[in-house]
Amino acid sequence: DIQTTQSPSSLSASVGDRVTITCQTSQNINIYLNWYQQKPGKAPKLLINAASSLQSGVPSRFSGSGSGTDFTLTITSLQPEDFATYYCQQSYTTPLTFGGGTKVEIK
Amino acid sequence: EVQLVQSGGGLVQPGESLRLSCAASGFIFKTFEMNWVRQAPGKGLEWVSYISSRGDDIFYADSVKGRFTISRDNAKNSLYLQMNSLRAEDTAVYYCARGTSMAHWGQGNLVTVSS
Numbered sequence: 001d002i003q004t005t006q007s008p009s010s011l012s013a014s015v016g017d018r019v020t021i022t023c024q025t026s027q028n029i030n031i032y033l034n035w036y037q038q039k040p041g042k043a044p045k046l047l048i049n050a051a052s053s054l055q056s057g058v059p060s061r062f063s064g065s066g067s068g069t070d071f072t073l074t075i076t077s078l079q080p081e082d083f084a085t086y087y088c089q090q091s092y093t094t095p096l097t098f099g100g101g102t103k104v105e106i107k
Numbered sequence: 108e109v110q111l112v113q114s115g116g117g118l119v120q121p122g123e124s125l126r127l128s129c130a131a132s133g134f135i136f137k138t139f140e141m142n143w144v145r146q147a148p149g150k151g152l153e154w155v156s157y158i159s160s161r162g163d164d165i166f167y168a169d170s171v172k173g174r175f176t177i178s179r180d181n182a183k184n185s186l187y188l189q190m191n192s193l194r195a196e197d198t199a200v201y202y203c204a205r206g207t208s209m210a211h212w213g214q215g216n217l218v219t220v221s222s
Contacts, residue, residue, distance in 0.1 A: 034208045036152075043202055043212035044152065055210065087152055091207035094166040096142065096154040 002027050004090050006099025012107040019075040021102045023088035028068050032092035035064055035073045038101075039084045048073065049091075078104070109133040109211045111203050116216030123193055123220075129186040129203030129213050137161075137181035140206055143188050145199035146215075155201070156188065171197075193220045 003026035013019050023033065031051035036044035046055050048064035051071055061076045075082055083106055088099040115127040129141070143155040156177040157166045165177055176189040186203050198220050203213040 036209070038152075043215055044209070045212075046208065046210045049208035049210070089152070089154075089209075094154075094157055095168055096157065096207060098152040098154065101151045 004097040010103040021073045023071040029092035111213035113213040127188040136184040147199040
C-alpha cells in the first residue's frame, strides 16, 4: 500500500500569511495527487487534482505543485474562509490513501 | 448540477447490518467510478471501497474486506454499501464520492455502532 504522509498536522497563521502544506508518498505516484479542504460538519471539497490543476471556482491563491513522491499545497494570502482542515490523497492506485490532515487555525 | 444524495445510516448494535444508498443526478452516472469514504469522529478521512463504472472492478480497504459489499445499479443511478458484522470501530460519517479524484461528495451519513 502507498503511505501518504502530510505535514504539519496543524499550524497557526494570520490572515494574509503564506501557508505551505506538504505531502509525501511512499512510492512514485507521478502526479496522481489531490488536495481537499474540509470545514467542520461538511463534506470535503476538492481544491486541486493531478497535483496542480485548480478546480473551477477555487480561488487562485490556492496552488499545488510536485510530482513523484513530494507535493505541496500553497495558500498565498490566507483569508478568513480558509481556516479549515486540508487533506492530500493519492489516486494512483487502490487502496486510495489520504494524508492525516493539516488543521489551519487562526493565530 | 451534480448531486449525490445519501440515505441510510443510524444506530445499530455490534454484529448487526446496515445499508447505505447514494442517489446520483446531474451527470451520466454509468460512466463514472464511485467510492465510499468514511470519517470517524474527530479523525481523518479513510477510503472504504471503490467500484468501476460498470461494476466489474471492486476494491475494499483491509479494514472492511469480507464484511462490506459495494454495488451499483446504473439503471437507477444509485450506489450502495451493504455493511455486515458491524463493529464499534466502524462508527463514522460515511460519504459517497464520484471518481478517484473526488470532485463531488454526498452529504454524509452517520453510522453509529454501539450496544
